[in-house]
Amino acid sequence: MADGVTGSVTIAPSDGIRHRGAAIGLGSPEFEASRTDLLAARRSGSAGLVHSWEMVTAVDGPGTRMTIFMSGCPLRCLYCHNPDTMGMKEGTVEKVEDVLKRIKRMQPVFKASNGGLTISGGEPLFQIEFTRRILAGAHEMGVHTCIDTSGYLGSRLTDEDLENIDMVLLDVKSGDEELYRRVTSRDLAPTIAFGDRLSALNKRVWVRFVLVPGLTDSDENVEKVAQIVSRWPNVERLEVLPFHNMGADKWHTLGMEYELDGVLPPTRESVHHVVDIFKAHGINAIAT
């Protein structure tokens, strides 16, 4: 996912330690704050812990996107490419006003490409107050806004928040509840509830489904995903993302057990077979 790491700060567990904010990340001038100050800033949303950011084209939404990867995620996906974003341990401390200034400077690029801002992660709704402020500020500037989420924390978004979000990239990681729990360590129900809410609002949605051989690729599971998604007429497209093992090194470096060692990417035939299952349900599915 992200290559845009520009600095790092580790939030130490004890109070009284001084933490440096990022000077070169999203533009926040270097600053120091006590852990108490940082916690207060994070609680109010005036600052957030950002893992990294990058400019991308043709992924993470339409046009050229500034994608901000937030630290923190409640899920523990077996195939996560960025396990270093799961905990609130690494990233750069960024102030809302500085991030918004950077977004403002990107506006000509967004306008020229019909792009905009995407907040991803980790999970963008984990640090909800910060994300809320960024989305509101960007929306006020007229920047197209998008979140890339599992939907697990979708209930944290108020109706007003949703007005500041033009589009949602919604990951449906499995259609089978038991398998969803095995893949993510969490329940599927909140994702479905969030999808239903987005559907009722007719919010623009692209669904993403990661195809992992031997894990998520059974016809039965794909059928269940299709049944869930086909009840959401607001879904413009469903992207089938073939699993790859490029995140494995990060798991090993972090000393975390990686269960998918040795699993190969799905074959082209397998990806097209799954796309066809979705299409048979009237879903505009594509292989990426």
Ligand code: SF4
């Ligand atoms: S939701 Fe995304 S960031 Fe969180 S564990 Fe799953 S793949 Fe990783």
